[in-house]
Amino acid sequence: MTTTSHGDVYIPFDEAMSRYEPIIGIETHVELGTNSKMWCGCSTDFGSDANTQVCPVCLGLPGSMPVVNRVAVESTIRIGLALNCNIAEWCRFARKNYFYPDMPKDYQISQYDEPLCYDGYLDVTVDTPDGPQVFRVEIERVHMEEDTGKLTHTGGATGRIHGAEYSLVDYNRAGIPLIEIVTKTVIGTGSLAPEVAKAYVKELRDVMRALGVSDVRMEEGSMRCDVNLSLNKPGDGWGTRSETKNVNSLRSVERAVRSEIERQASVLDNGGRVIQETRHFHEDTGRSTSGRSKEKAEDYRYFPEPDLVPVAPSRDWVEELRAGLPEMPSVKRARLKEEWNINDFELASLANSGALDLVEATIAFGVDSVAARKWWTGELLRVANEQGVELEALSVTPHDIQQVESLITSGALNDKLARQVFEGLLAGEGTVEEIIATRGLAVVSDDGALLAAIDEALAAAPDVAEKIQSGKIQAAGAVVGAVMKATKGQADAAKVRALLLERLGVSE
Amino acid sequence: MGDLFRQNASVLANAIATKEVSAVEVTQAHLDRISAVDGKVHAFLHVNAQAALEQAKAVDAKVAAGTTLGPLAGVPLGLKDVLAMKGEPTTAGSKILEGWRPPYDSTVVQRLRAADIVILGKTNMDEFAMGSSTEHSAYGATHNPWDLDRIPGGSGGGSAAALAAFEAPLAIGTDTGGSIRQPASVTGTVGVKPTYGGVSRYGQIALASSLDQPGPCARTVLDTALLHAAIAGHDPMDSTSINAPVPDVVAAAKRADVRGMKIGVVKELGGEGYQAGVSQRYAEALEILQSLGAEVIEVSCPSFEYALGAYYLILPSEASSNLARFDGMRYGLRVGDDGNNGVEQVMSMTREAGFGPEVKRRIMLGTYALSSGYYDAYYGQAQKVRTLITRDFNAAFEQVDVLVSPTAPTTAFKLGEKLDDPIAMYLNDVATIPVNLAGIGAMSLPIGLAPEDGLPVGFQIMAPAMADDRLYLAGGALEAALTDRWGHLLIEEAPEL
Amino acid sequence: MTSISRADVAHLGRLARLELTESELDHYSEQLDVILQSVARISEVAADDIPPMSHPIPMVNVFRDDVVKPSLTRQEALAAAPATEDDRFRVPRILDEE
Ligand SMILES: [Mg+2]
Numbered sequence A: 001m002t003t004t005s006h007g008d009v010y011i012p013f014d015e016a017m018s019r020y021e022p023i024i025g026i027e028t029h030v031e032l033g034t035n036s037k038m039w040c041g042c043s044t045d046f047g048s049d050a051n052t053q054v055c056p057v058c059l060g061l062p063g064s065m066p067v068v069n070r071v072a073v074e075s076t077i078r079i080g081l082a083l084n085c086n087i088a089e090w091c092r093f094a095r096k097n098y099f100y101p102d103m104p105k106d107y108q109i110s111q112y113d114e115p116l117c118y119d120g121y122l123d124v125t126v127d128t129p130d131g132p133q134v135f136r137v138e139i140e141r142v143h144m145e146e147d148t149g150k151l152t153h154t155g156g157a158t159g160r161i162h163g164a165e166y167s168l169v170d171y172n173r174a175g176i177p178l179i180e181i182v183t184k185t186v187i188g189t190g191s192l193a194p195e196v197a198k199a200y201v202k203e204l205r206d207v208m209r210a211l212g213v214s215d216v217r218m219e220e221g222s223m224r225c226d227v228n229l230s231l232n233k234p235g236d237g238w239g240t241r242s243e244t245k246n247v248n249s250l251r252s253v254e255r256a257v258r259s260e261i262e263r264q265a266s267v268l269d270n271g272g273r274v275i276q277e278t279r280h281f282h283e284d285t286g287r288s289t290s291g292r293s294k295e296k297a298e299d300y301r302y303f304p305e306p307d308l309v310p311v312a313p314s315r316d317w318v319e320e321l322r323a324g325l326p327e328m329p330s331v332k333r334a335r336l337k338e339e340w341n342i343n344d345f346e347l348a349s350l351a352n353s354g355a356l357d358l359v360e361a362t363i364a365f366g367v368d369s370v371a372a373r374k375w376w377t378g379e380l381l382r383v384a385n386e387q388g389v390e391l392e393a394l395s396v397t398p399h400d401i402q403q404v405e406s407l408i409t410s411g412a413l414n415d416k417l418a419r420q421v422f423e424g425l426l427a428g429e430g431t432v433e434e435i436i437a438t439r440g441l442a443v444v445s446d447d448g449a450l451l452a453a454i455d456e457a458l459a460a461a462p463d464v465a466e467k468i469q470s471g472k473i474q475a476a477g478a479v480v481g482a483v484m485k486a487t488k489g490q491a492d493a494a495k496v497r498a499l500l501l502e503r504l505g506v507s508e
Numbered sequence B: 001m002g003d004l005f006r007q008n009a010s011v012l013a014n015a016i017a018t019k020e021v022s023a024v025e026v027t028q029a030h031l032d033r034i035s036a037v038d039g040k041v042h043a044f045l046h047v048n049a050q051a052a053l054e055q056a057k058a059v060d061a062k063v064a065a066g067t068t069l070g071p072l073a074g075v076p077l078g079l080k081d082v083l084a085m086k087g088e089p090t091t092a093g094s095k096i097l098e099g100w101r102p103p104y105d106s107t108v109v110q111r112l113r114a115a116d117i118v119i120l121g122k123t124n125m126d127e128f129a130m131g132s133s134t135e136h137s138a139y140g141a142t143h144n145p146w147d148l149d150r151i152p153g154g155s156g157g158g159s160a161a162a163l164a165a166f167e168a169p170l171a172i173g174t175d176t177g178g179s180i181r182q183p184a185s186v187t188g189t190v191g192v193k194p195t196y197g198g199v200s201r202y203g204q205i206a207l208a209s210s211l212d213q214p215g216p217c218a219r220t221v222l223d224t225a226l227l228h229a230a231i232a233g234h235d236p237m238d239s240t241s242i243n244a245p246v247p248d249v250v251a252a253a254k255r256a257d258v259r260g261m262k263i264g265v266v267k268e269l270g271g272e273g274y275q276a277g278v279s280q281r282y283a284e285a286l287e288i289l290q291s292l293g294a295e296v297i298e299v300s301c302p303s304f305e306y307a308l309g310a311y312y313l314i315l316p317s318e319a320s321s322n323l324a325r326f327d328g329m330r331y332g333l334r335v336g337d338d339g340n341n342g343v344e345q346v347m348s349m350t351r352e353a354g355f356g357p358e359v360k361r362r363i364m365l366g367t368y369a370l371s372s373g374y375y376d377a378y379y380g381q382a383q384k385v386r387t388l389i390t391r392d393f394n395a396a397f398e399q400v401d402v403l404v405s406p407t408a409p410t411t412a413f414k415l416g417e418k419l420d421d422p423i424a425m426y427l428n429d430v431a432t433i434p435v436n437l438a439g440i441g442a443m444s445l446p447i448g449l450a451p452e453d454g455l456p457v458g459f460q461i462m463a464p465a466m467a468d469d470r471l472y473l474a475g476g477a478l479e480a481a482l483t484d485r486w487g488h489l490l491i492e493e494a495p496e497l
Numbered sequence C: 001m002t003s004i005s006r007a008d009v010a011h012l013g014r015l016a017r018l019e020l021t022e023s024e025l026d027h028y029s030e031q032l033d034v035i036l037q038s039v040a041r042i043s044e045v046a047a048d049d050i051p052p053m054s055h056p057i058p059m060v061n062v063f064r065d066d067v068v069k070p071s072l073t074r075q076e077a078l079a080a081a082p083a084t085e086d087d088r089f090r091v092p093r094i095l096d097e098e
């Protein structure tokens, strides 16, 4: 049992799971990667100077009016179809009314009881000691809304909202299309709840990527999760749920579920009552703190947005979008497993390391599947882990690997030299060719040069030649090593050995 | 020609195009008129003489260069202060927006500029267009040029008074429940509320988005049609804008013919509760229409009795949301920011200080009507009533081409008379509101003075959605017959100021 | 329909961000009652099978193309702000976490 500075008490997870069953639900917000915002022509580029991507519409100036971005609707339908949802024949936007300084109109245009997509599911796979287990996470709805501006809290010690003297608002993000994906309650996960939650968010992220509708970068906030959780004793009715906000990495999804189970179990163990409240997750501590209690919740006074007309996607349009959907990640994984002839474990490790698409792209360039996997999950994954970045963030492309591999096949490079090429690519030293040229990387295949180096090595160690000639062939290693050293690794070791033995008139 | 400021818009435009007068002279004449009389009327909140004269100068240059101009080029106009105009003060009659200068033009302003119509300045209005008397302006009431102790109607009382006081021959209004037509009625001028979506709302500070509609105001039916044509038409910036050709309102105003037209008298709009002189003039107007060859029949719209109730739920509900953005964070007034108060407190103090009593009353009402547990009984039920009213209109328009009624139950009442009685104030709009609920178009035009008080009476014509030309066809015919009878326009009888 | 108490008015005032005075609390609880009673007649309409009408002119699918258009300049965007700092809108401290 641990107690945080906020007074929350946590009991060990296994102990919690021995007495309670968790029920989870996840709300995910995804920023769409459209060119322009949801209601206006302002750019959605990330990282621009503050308040340079704003106009009367997204600043909510008096008199301005929204107009729906067609691609945002299209992307939402595609997401809905990918998540096996029904697509509404007719639906409306609604105003969600509450005051907040990051929201220019003091209402958010969202959807309320008429979401564009509803009643879908996403199957996710979780590794268990008994092998992979599939859970079906049912999707309640996928709806369209708009993002808010970005607040910076100034003054005070922490840079957090509490204790700040005032705040600054940049409205560049205000009005960026936001999609909210809400699951139905997920029951029956038992102690796998944290893993199921994480696997769901990860699978969702992969689906978004496959669709190309968002860059889904959790660290930049283009994908954000809220986790709902309640506990109950087996056989009892459902407990009161809390909503943990601000869960902004895959790891945090798992941690947030785990820690909330530990916290609620402790409350219930002590005869307490779980409060229906919003909690805020903190990446640094892995714990959440209590926020606004739902019992004094805002009354959002939803009503149909009178400035927008209904969305009524024709069935033709929906079918056209369905026909254009890419292969879904789960289908793709099954296909690649077969094509590459790998087992579940290998597939999982490729998928988990983020290497799947990269390996596939590399193979598409004509590289052998074993070699493609070797480079991405070996040398390159090691570097990515060292640098703490995703594989795809490395400055090595599938095309680079194809070039290196073809040079290895032709004998111009060996594995050791190839590693140096990658080292150069990662250091930004230029293209494969440029690095080979500037670093002078090439297998020395000129027999004359190699023989000269061999003679030099033999002269430096006359007793070794005798040993070899007297049958101790393993002594050849020292000479080969010396030659490799003299040629800075650019020689083919096998070839050096063969030339050495030939020189000494010895055969193996 | 006589005093330039007494001339109608089409006359002025013609004189400017033929170089009989310059646009600068016309503009200056109106600016002088404003200087002379607006101290009494207070139709304008803001006049930008320099910008108006520059615009006029540009028109004269175009005339000199032989450029083909629009039919209202060089004619001055008063713009209701609810429409955004780049760089010019735009307050919606509220203290909370004092000093705000929008960084953009409303679509209506863009079209006025494109038509070379000279914008003199911004006209007074009830705060955020909430009211029927222009007494709810944070910047003082506007006075009716017919009797300075009386209200000019509202919310667009400034625009109507500017026309009646000959301060401008054209004006723009906005009509949510009668704010163009009722002021026209009590000032002896013409005003049209186009079909919802006929004129872009982009840049109109929203009151009730599903009811609001900008429209033209003038002293004659033809001038109103010319202005209507200048500002109407599809706008991609307004999602509710109608993407279809605008009916030819100018041709209709010129044709001015009711022969064979079926005119429906709405039984529920008239009789009890209507001032005797209003009913009398109304009956005479119906006789005239009949004598011109129209067939006048009575129709019933039973759901109209629920219109006022539905309106006073829908309007405050939408307004409570539309007015949320006035929170002192990004523009306008900010009160209580002493470094100690939190943001919620500063927002609340700002809104408390910045909004007038009528605005607060309606925000409270709307917040209540939308709040959880009440939505279905109020807003939801009101939206159903809207369907019923629309069905009544549709049924009536199967029998007749246009519907008619008095525009307002009374002539202009005294300033202050109904200020503390919201219900009495709301009743002024009883005849104009059904039109907004159904989204159709309607016109008010003057049909004489009530014998008991010598004040103008307005006649309302209502046409099916997207058939605004019928308003002008009937209105033009009635106006012509009355002008014939009187020998001049009614407005000529307005007292000297 | 229910009548509106002073406490109801205070709650509505908080929802609507209006720092109402004591006399306004009294005044509005009276007036809102009167207004609500006068509009309450709409509940007489039996309208179970009547669809609500949210848009006067029925239209659907009004979209714009996903094309970037020029924004305001930052100067224009910030010009009317009551307070700015570091090219941002400066707002009072936020006491209640959302
Ligand atoms: Mg949301």
Ligand SMILES: [Zn+2]
Binding pocket: A037, A040, A041, A042, A053, A054, A055, A056, A057, A058, A059, A175, C071
């Ligand atoms: Zn924008």
